[in-house]
Amino acid sequence: MIICAGDIEQFDFATPIGIGLVNSAINLTKLCLLNPPEFLLFVGTAGSYGGHEIFDIIESKSAANIETGFFTNGAYTPIDNVISSSDNVSRETIVNSSNYITTDPALSRHYLAHNISLENMEFFSILRVAQEFGIPAGGLFIVTNYCDRDAHKTFLTNHAEAKRRMHEYVVNRFPNVRI
Secondary structure, rough: OEOOEEOOEEEOEEEOOOOOOHHHHHHHHHHHHHOOOOOOOEEEEEEEEOOOOOOOEEEEEEEEEHHHHHHOOOOOOOOOOOOEEEOHHHHOOOEOOOOOOOOOOHHHHHHOOOEEEOOOOOOOHHHHHHHHHOEEEEEEEEEEOOOOOOHHHHHHHHHHHHHHHHHHHHHHOOOOOOO
C-alpha cells in the first residue's frame, strides 16, 4: 500500500493519511485494522538539514522523533526515539519527524551530527504503526527545501515540481503501480 500525507501533499497513486505525527498515526491505524497491507510505502516531501540537495529523492526505512530540546539538554524522553525497519541502520538515511519544521540552520548541524539528514512530519509515526502491526515499511522522499529561515517559502516554491518529479520516479521505479 502506498500512502501519503494528503492535503497539498497528495498523489493520485497514494492513499492520504493526514498531516503530522498524530493524524497520520490515527488514520494509518484505522487503515491497518480494516485492511492490513503486506507492505507500507510512504511517499512525501522532506526538508534537508544540509546533507541532501533540492529535488534529491531518497529511500529510507529509519526515522527519529527528536525535538530541539534534546540538543540543549532541555528535554528528555523515556521512549525509543529512533526506529528502523532496516537490517543495516548504519547505512540508512534517518528521517526526523516532528510537528514542527526546523528553521534554524544551527539546529540542522546538530541533526547531521547525529546522522539524521532529513525532516518529514509523518514518517516516524508511520514506521511506529507499521512496527506495531508487523508490517514491513519504508519511505520515499523528495527534498523540497533546506531547514533554514526560508524553509516554508522554499517548500512552496518547489512543491509542484517536487510532486511532478516524485510522480515520474514512482512510475519508473514501480511500473505496476496503478495511477
